[in-house]
Amino acid sequence: MRIGVYEHKARKGLIRVSIRIAGGVIDDVSVTGDFFIYPEDSVFQLESRLKGLEASWEAVSRVLDEFFSSGLELAGATPEDFKIAFRKALEEAGLVEGA
Amino acid sequence: MKELRVLLYESPDNPYYSLAFEEALFRSVRNGAPPTLRFWRHSNAVIIGYFQKAEEEVNIDYARRMNIAVVRRFTGGGAVYHDLGCLLWTIATKGPEKGGVSYLYDHLLEGFVNALRRLGFNAYRENVNDVVVSVGDRAFKVSGAAGSFREGAYLLHGTLLLDTNLEVLSKVLKVSKAKLADKKVSEVKYRVINLSSLGAGVDYSKVVKAVVESYSELLDSNPYLDLPSKDEVELARRLYEVKYSKPEWNLLRFPHSYFEP
Numbered sequence: 359m360r361i362g363v364y365e366h367k368a369r370k371g372l373i374r375v376s377i378r379i380a381g382g383v384i385d386d387v388s389v390t391g392d393f394f395i396y397p398e399d400s401v402f403q404l405e406s407r408l409k410g411l412e413a414s415w416e417a418v419s420r421v422l423d424e425f426f427s428s429g430l431e432l433a434g435a436t437p438e439d440f441k442i443a444f445r446k447a448l449e450e451a452g453l454v455e456g457a
Numbered sequence: 458m459k460e461l462r463v464l465l466y467e468s469p470d471n472p473y474y475s476l477a478f479e480e481a482l483f484r485s486v487r488n489g490a491p492p493t494l495r496f497w498r499h500s501n502a503v504i505i506g507y508f509q510k511a512e513e514e515v516n517i518d519y520a521r522r523m524n525i526a527v528v529r530r531f532t533g534g535g536a537v538y539h540d541l542g543c544l545l546w547t548i549a550t551k552g553p554e555k556g557g558v559s560y561l562y563d564h565l566l567e568g569f570v571n572a573l574r575r576l577g578f579n580a581y582r583e584n585v586n587d588v589v590v591s592v593g594d595r596a597f598k599v600s601g602a603a604g605s606f607r608e609g610a611y612l613l614h615g616t617l618l619l620d621t622n623l624e625v626l627s628k629v630l631k632v633s634k635a636k637l638a639d640k641k642v643s644e645v646k647y648r649v650i651n652l653s654s655l656g657a658g659v660d661y662s663k664v665v666k667a668v669v670e671s672y673s674e675l676l677d678s679n680p681y682l683d684l685p686s687k688d689e690v691e692l693a694r695r696l697y698e699v700k701y702s703k704p705e706w707n708l709l710r711f712p713h714s715y716f717e718p
Contacts, residue, residue, distance in 0.1 A: 369584070370584050370586070371534075371535075374513065388510075388710065389508065390508055390509055390510050390513060391508055391509065392506050392508070392514075392533070392534050392535030392536070393508065393534075394533040394558070394603070395508075395533065396557065396558065396606065398507055398531075398533060398605065399712055399713065399714070401508060402712040402714075431557050431558045432558075433558045433561075433562060433585050433586070434584065434585040
């Protein structure tokens with residue numbers, strides 16, 4: 359089992375991604391911090407979409423792109439901030455070559 | 458002319474119920490209750506944002522030792538410490554269907570900033586949801602706000618440091634490593650300060666009066682003092698029972714659907 363945690367500071371707010379990988383699959387993931395996203399519960403939808411997904415940057419970034427193109431609103435952060443946090447968390451878990 | 462309902466409704470020693478009432482108020486306005494401005498306080502509590510986990514934001518041992526309650530709110534953003542020296546204010550109103558983030562943090566927050574200007578402070582918004590007061594060439598953070606919107610209804614609530622124990626505040630809240638390391642482009646850092654130490658004669662009642670006047674002007678309405686409705690209190694009590702009194706809600710980070718399937 360591998361665990362990766364990364365804290366990324368957006369213009370406003372901290373985005374902390376914690377990811378647990380078992381058998382090449384995302385086993386658990388949480389996005390915590392003091393950011394703003396609307397509607398709020400989209401964060402939980404994102405997490406459940408990622409659970410059980412193949413633990414690769416390709417797969418994760420595809421889900422993130424889809425997620426952020428679904429009419430969400432952020433305040434003081436961009437989709438890119440979330441992508442950085444996810445990529446670095448995967449890197450921390452040893453899954454992505456130096457980002 | 459439209460009306461602005463003003464509630465002086467607080468339960469300082471039961472922050473769990475206070476936060477349950479916030480959610481009840483948001484739902485109530487969504488269901489047609491008039492625009493509402495609420496003032497409230499807590500004796501000794503840390504309130505964390507919807508996406509935060511208590512252990513990541515709060516020095517739990519210190520909070521236990523000091524008898525500080527830890528409560529999660531339904532809006533995003535960061536952790537704050539409240540004692541009776543911190544005035545809490547909430548504005549809940551219908552607004553434009555697609556007003557979104559901009560209606561919350563540009564339009565509605567400006568109402569609170571204008572209240573501080575009425576009191577003679579050089580106040581402005583910074584970093585989306587901070588309210589900063591400048592004195593000479595120095596600027597201090599005195600307030601932070603967070604809000605939500607759904608189906609054309611908006612709720613924005615915030616703090617105002619009047620006379621809070623800043624030592625307890627700095628001990629109970631954790632600051633993340635990433636925030637300490639962040640010296641680049643992003644968020645501008647301000648020292649937090651109590652408003653009462655900046656201006657002579659600023660007190661609770663003067664601030665409340667200024668905030669009422671300011672939001673009456675912003676929403677073009679007449680203020681009147683009111684009490685929560687029976688339905689609002691019933692809803693708040695139910696939310697308190699199923700969600701806000703639960704450690705799973707306050708300390709972990711579960712969605713609303715976990716508590717109200």
